[in-house]
Every structure is written in C-alpha cells, then in structure tokens.
Amino acid sequence: xxxxxxxxxxxxxxxxxxxxxxxxxxxxxxxxxxxxxxxxxxxxxxxxxxxxxxxxxxxxxxxxxxxxxxxxxxxxxxxxxxxxxxxxxxxxxxxxx
Amino acid sequence: xxxxxxxxxxxxxxxxxxxxxxxxxxxxxxxxxxxxxxxxxxxxxxxxxxxxxxxxxxxxxxxxxxxxxxxxxxxxxxxxxxxxxxxxxxxxxxxxxxxxxxxxxxxxxxxxxxxxxxxxxxxxxxxxxxxxxxxxxxxxxxxxxxxxxxxxxxxxxxxxxxxxxxxxxxxxxxxxxxxxxxxxxxxxxxxxxxxxxxxxxxxxxxxxxxxxxxxxxxxxxxxxxxxxxxxxxxxxxxxxxxxxxxxxxxxxxxxxxxxxxxxxxxxxxxxxxxxxxxxxxxxxxxxxxxxxxxxxxxxxxxxxxxxxxxxxxxxxxxxxxxxxxxxxxxxxxxxxxxxxxxxxxxxxxxxxxxxxxxxxxxxxxxxxxxxxxxxxxxxxxxxxxxxxxxxxxxxxxxxxxxxxxxxxxxxxxxxxxxxxxxxxxxxxxxxxxxxxxxxxxxxxxxxxxxxxxxxxxxxxxxxxxxxxxxx
Numbered sequence: 001x002x003x004x005x006x007x008x009x010x011x012x013x014x015x016x017x018x019x020x021x022x023x024x025x026x027x028x029x030x031x032x033x034x035x036x037x038x039x040x041x042x043x044x045x046x047x048x049x050x051x052x053x054x055x056x057x058x059x060x061x062x063x064x065x066x067x068x069x070x071x072x073x074x075x076x077x078x079x080x081x082x083x084x085x086x087x088x089x090x091x092x093x094x095x096x097x
Numbered sequence: 098x099x100x101x102x103x104x105x106x107x108x109x110x111x112x113x114x115x116x117x118x119x120x121x122x123x124x125x126x127x128x129x130x131x132x133x134x135x136x137x138x139x140x141x142x143x144x145x146x147x148x149x150x151x152x153x154x155x156x157x158x159x160x161x162x163x164x165x166x167x168x169x170x171x172x173x174x175x176x177x178x179x180x181x182x183x184x185x186x187x188x189x190x191x192x193x194x195x196x197x198x199x200x201x202x203x204x205x206x207x208x209x210x211x212x213x214x215x216x217x218x219x220x221x222x223x224x225x226x227x228x229x230x231x232x233x234x235x236x237x238x239x240x241x242x243x244x245x246x247x248x249x250x251x252x253x254x255x256x257x258x259x260x261x262x263x264x265x266x267x268x269x270x271x272x273x274x275x276x277x278x279x280x281x282x283x284x285x286x287x288x289x290x291x292x293x294x295x296x297x298x299x300x301x302x303x304x305x306x307x308x309x310x311x312x313x314x315x316x317x318x319x320x321x322x323x324x325x326x327x328x329x330x331x332x333x334x335x336x337x338x339x340x341x342x343x344x345x346x347x348x349x350x351x352x353x354x355x356x357x358x359x360x361x362x363x364x365x366x367x368x369x370x371x372x373x374x375x376x377x378x379x380x381x382x383x384x385x386x387x388x389x390x391x392x393x394x395x396x397x398x399x400x401x402x403x404x405x406x407x408x409x410x411x412x413x414x415x416x417x418x419x420x421x422x423x424x425x426x427x428x429x430x431x432x433x434x435x436x437x438x439x440x441x442x443x444x445x446x447x448x449x450x451x452x453x454x455x456x457x458x459x460x461x462x463x464x465x466x467x468x469x470x471x472x473x474x475x476x477x478x479x480x481x482x483x484x485x486x487x488x489x490x491x492x493x494x495x496x497x498x499x500x501x502x503x504x505x506x507x508x509x510x511x512x513x514x515x516x517x518x519x520x521x522x523x524x525x526x527x528x529x530x531x532x533x534x535x536x537x538x539x540x541x542x543x544x545x546x547x548x549x550x551x552x553x554x555x556x557x558x559x560x561x562x563x564x565x566x567x568x
Contacts, residue, residue, distance in 0.1 A: 004455070008455075009451060012451050012454045012455050012458065013451060015454050015458070016409060016413075016438075016450045016451060016454045017413075017416075017431075017434040017435050017438055018435065018438055018439050018442070018447060018450065018451070019435045019436065019439040020439070020447070024444075024447070028447075028448065028451055031448060031507075031508050031509070032448070032451065032452055032455070034507075034508075034509050035401065035452065035508065035509050035512070038397075038398060038401075038509055039398040039401060039402055039465070039469075041394075041395055041398055042395055042398050042399065042402075042468055042469065042472055043468075045395055045472050045475060047468070047471035047472060047474070047475055050471050050474040050475055050478075051471075051474060052467060052470035052471050052473075052474065053470050053471075053473040053474045053477060054304070054470060055304050055334065056290050056291075056304065056477070056523075056524060056525030056550075057290055057291040057334045057335075057336055057525065058336070058550070059291070059333075059334065059336065062333040062334075064330060064333075071198065071331075072198070073197050073198045077197035077198070078197045080195070080197065081194055081195065081197065081419065081420055081421055082418060082419055082420075083417070083418060083421065083422075083423035084418075084423070090418055090419065092418060092430050092433070093427055093428070093429050093430045093432070093433050094429050094430065095429065095430045095431075096429070
C-alpha cells in the first residue's frame with residue numbers, strides 16, 4: 001500500500017477543490033500516513049469468493065412513477081439560500097479566467 | 098425524582114388537558130437557559146415552538162387529539178433540517194442556513210404533536226467522537242465538566258442527561274448515537290439501516306447513516322422510534338416497518354446472548370461494570386455465551402475507508418454557491434469553489450475529504466475502496482454466523498468512560514473510539530447503548546446490545562427487560 005507525499009496531498013486537494021496551507025499539507029502527510037498504515041491490516045483479510053457490498057438495505061431497483069408531486073416547497077424557497085440569484089436561476093462567477 | 102415523566106405519560110396528560118404544551122415548552126426553554134454552561138445547545142426554536150404549543154393547547158381545548166406525542170418537547174441534533182432556526186450541522190460553511198423543508202423524521206414527530214424546542218451541538222457534519230470538532234464550541238459532559246460528552250451526537254446526549262427535554266434526536270454513522278449515550282449515562286438507539294428515513298438530514302456517509310432517538314428510558318426511545326419508523330418515498334433506501342415497536346414483551350428469559358470477549362483494549366473499570374451487568378442478565382434468565390467477533394479487528398479500518406469515500410462525495414455539494422457561505426472576492430468560479438470550501442470547512446472535514454478522495458482515486462480505488470467493500474461483505478457474513486448461534490450480541494459500547502476534553506489530539510486515536518460501534522453500521526444492524534452502571538469516579542458505562550437486521554422490536558424488548566434488571 002501507499003505512503004502519501006506532499007505532492008500527492010496537493011494533487012488530492014486540487015481534485016477536491018481545496019486550498020491547503022503549507023502547514024495543513026505537512027500535517028495531512030503525517031496524519032494520513034498514520035491512518036493508511038492502520039488500514040493496511042485489511043491486506044491480510046481473505047476475501048476470496050466474496051462480492052463487494054455497496055448497500056445493506058436488502059432492497060433492489062427501487063423505482064417510482066416519474067411524475068411531479070407537490071411537497072409543499074417551491075423553487076423560491078430553495079433559491080433563498082443561494083448566494084447570488086438572477087431571475088429564477090443561480091448566478092455564478094465566470095468559468096474561464 | 099426526574100424532571101420529566103415518561104414521554105407517553107406527558108402526552109396523555111396534555112391530551113387530557115391536565116398539562117399544557119405551552120408550559121412544557123417554557124419549562125424546557127428555561128432549563129436550556131439555566132444549564133447553558135454545558136454548551137449542549139446551538140440555538141432554540143423558541144418562537145416557533147411556542148406558537149406550535151399554543152396551537153396544540155387550543156386543539157385540546159376544542160376536543161381534538163393532537164397525537165401520540167401531544168405537547169412533548171424535544172431537541173434535534175443540528176444536522177436535522179428544521180423550521181424555526183438555522184440548520185448548521187455545527188459547521189461554519191452552513192452558518193445562516195435556513196432549511197427550505199423539514200426532515201421526514203421531524204415532520205412525523207410534529208404530526209403526532211411533538212414540539213422541537215432546540216438544536217443540539219455536534220462534531221461539525223457529525224465527524225467525530227467528542228463534539229470537539231464542532232466549529233462552534235465543545236459540549237461538556239453533565240457528569241464531569243472536564244470530560245467530553247462523546248460524539249458526534251454529544252449535544253443531544255448531554256441534553257438528555259441534563260434533562261433539558263424528554264427526548265432528543267441523533268444520527269449514528271459509526272456510533273454517534275451510542276457512544277455519547279454511553280458517556281452521558283442515557284439510552285441511545287441506532288435502528289436497522291433504512292428503518293428511519295434520512296430525508297432532510299445533512300448527509301455524512303449515506304450507506305451507514307441511521308437517525309434515531311436518545312432518551313432517558315427504553316420505553317421512551319421505543320415510542321419515538323414507533324412514530325418515526327417506516328418507509329419514506331423521499332428516501333429510496335428506507336424500508337418497511339415490522340409491527341409495533343412499543344410492544345416490549347418477551348424480553349430476556351431464555352434468550353441467548355453472545356458476550357464479546359473483552360481483551361486488554363477495554364479498560365478495567367469498563368470491564369468490571371460490563372461483567373457485573375452480564376451476570377445480572379444471566380441471573381434474570383438470559384442464556385449467556387462467550388463469543389468471538391473477529392469483525393471487530395478490521396471493522397474500523399473498513400469503516401474509515403468507506404465512510405471517508407462517502408463523506409468526500411457528500412461534501413462536494415458545498416460549492417460556495419448553493420449554501421450561504423460564499424467567498425465574496427473570487428475572480429472566477431473555480432476560486433469560489435476553492436476559497437469557500439477552504440475557509441468554510443474545518444480541519445476534520447478537510448482530512449476526511451482528502452482521505453476519501455484518495456481511496457476513490459484512480460490507481461488506489463481497487464486497493465482501498467473496493468477492498469473495503471469486500472471486507473464489508475465478510476463482516477456481514479461474520480455477524481450472520483454469530484446470529485445463527487445467539488439471539489443477541491452484548492458488550493461494552495466504548496472501551497473507556499468519557500475522556501478529558503483536549504486529551505485526544507491524534508485523529509487516528511480519536512477514530513479508534515468507535516472501534517466497538519462501527520460494525521453495526523457496516524452491517525446495517527440495530528444496536529442500543531444502555532446505562533450499565535458507573536465507575537469509581539462516577540462516570541457512566543454503556544452496555545451495547547445488537548440484534549440481526551429488522552429485529553428492532555425484539556432488541557428493544559430485550560433492552561427494556563435488561564434496563565429493569567440493571568436499575
């Protein structure tokens with residue numbers, strides 16, 4: 001299994017849209033190293049013949065009719081929390097610098 | 098003499114006009130103010146709670162029945178979407194968020210006449226075992242102010258131990274209801290995965306998240322569960338209820354209880370209290386059998402891969418656009434994302450996002466995330482094998498009693514606090530933490546009981562009988 005470097009953490013931060021200070025990066029390298037060291041014990045577990053568990057509810061293919069229902073809230077209620085709105089839409093900063 | 102009668106008794110007094118919902122709400126709000134030094138509460142819903150109480154009182158006056166929980170005040174962990182207050186999940190990035198709709202659990206409780214009076218503190222986004230990761234403040238343990246209350250539902254558990262309200266709501270993703278219940282000496286119930294809807298609750302790790310009640314007694318927790326349980330069309334992972342959860346009959350006698358082996362990782366004072374409790378259960382007619390649960394050896398490692406993967410995905414919605422906090426001086430969209438998230442998230446959220454992003458990233462996905470999903474299957478199989486031999490599993494909820502505030506600084510050491518509770522989340526099992534006694538320093542010890550999936554009623558019946566024996 002892997003040991004994370006400073007560059008790995010910076011790459012992961014970029015993927016996760018986070019900016020980390022030098023101090024945060026240093027700390028994460030050591031903390032994540034310790035955590036990954038701990039989870040390495042899974043290497044020893046024999047999983048031959050097992051299938052991956054993705055959910056535990058025992059349900060499969062839950063569907064519902066594709067129809068509009070009134071749950072008592074309107075788009076305006078949802079948009080109230082948004083930082084910038086124009087008309088009925090979320091306004092964002094420009095995407096290309 | 099406790100401050101509050103049982104939940105069913107309070108409701109029947111309100112229904113009969115012998116108690117007023119307004120007085121009950123005022124009493125709870127006054128207690129919240131008086132005990133504010135423990136910092137269990139983030140904020141109250143005072144105006145809305147009083148308005149609802151007055152509505153319920155007039156319903157009673159006009160001869161209507163407001164429901165099975167008529168006028169009963171309760172406190173919700175601040176990751177439940179509620180009207181009448183902000184919903185912050187104790188995070189800076191959600192500060193100022195006013196929910197556009199309420200959680201299904203809250204709606205079901207209100208439909209039966211219960212009244213939410215306040216929102217309880219938690220580790221931000223429920224990431225933690227002590228409430229020290231709250232972006233606002235740390236809750237203090239009601240039994241010893243220098244100790245943590247446990248987490249992440251630490252505010253809810255402290256609120257019940259302080260008797261601020263008759264019951265509270267929490268969420269349990271890796272032990273977040275049971276651990277604080279154990280540290281605060283109250284009852285905490287984690288239902289079978291899917292039995293209680295997750296709709297309107299700030300998501301942590303969706304394949305493990307289970308909302309549930311914290312209360313002073315098993316019968317109170319069972320009544321609350323009975324109101325909130327069952328399929329919800331707004332949560333497609335929710336399941337049908339199985340009968341009445343308030344039927345607490347058939348509890349202890351002749352039931353086989355597998356007791357997990359307690360090794361040197363469990364502290365001596367906890368072992369002593371748990372051993373004595375098991376002896377009492379045996380004397381009362383339970384068939385006690387020592388068992389080995391190999392899953393506990395690797396459940397935590399599995400959990401910290403699956404949970405952080407799901408956390409990193411669930412927290413991606415906080416983009417600085419759709420929720421209140423947005424970095425004001427960004428020059429483009431990418432900077433809005435990066436600055437808002439970097440300023441808005443605390444250290445633990447960032448740690449989990451980075452770890453989750455790593456285990457899901459190309460080149461490591463198979464070795465970590467997929468391996469954890471396979472081991473999760475093994476954990477489920479191991480529990481199935483154990484439940485072929487016993488009806489229930491018992492053991493301590495936590496390896497220690499409440500630890501001092503500020504003592505656990507290392508993230509991995511904090512994660513290890515959940516080592517005895519995460520198995521139930523990975524396998525979707527119902528589990529409860531019951532007060533089992535106290536150590537010499539007067540700190541509570543919790544007894545954890547587990548049952549197979551969907552055996553919630555049987556587990557509550559056992560817990561109710563055990564509660565009587567342990568009292």
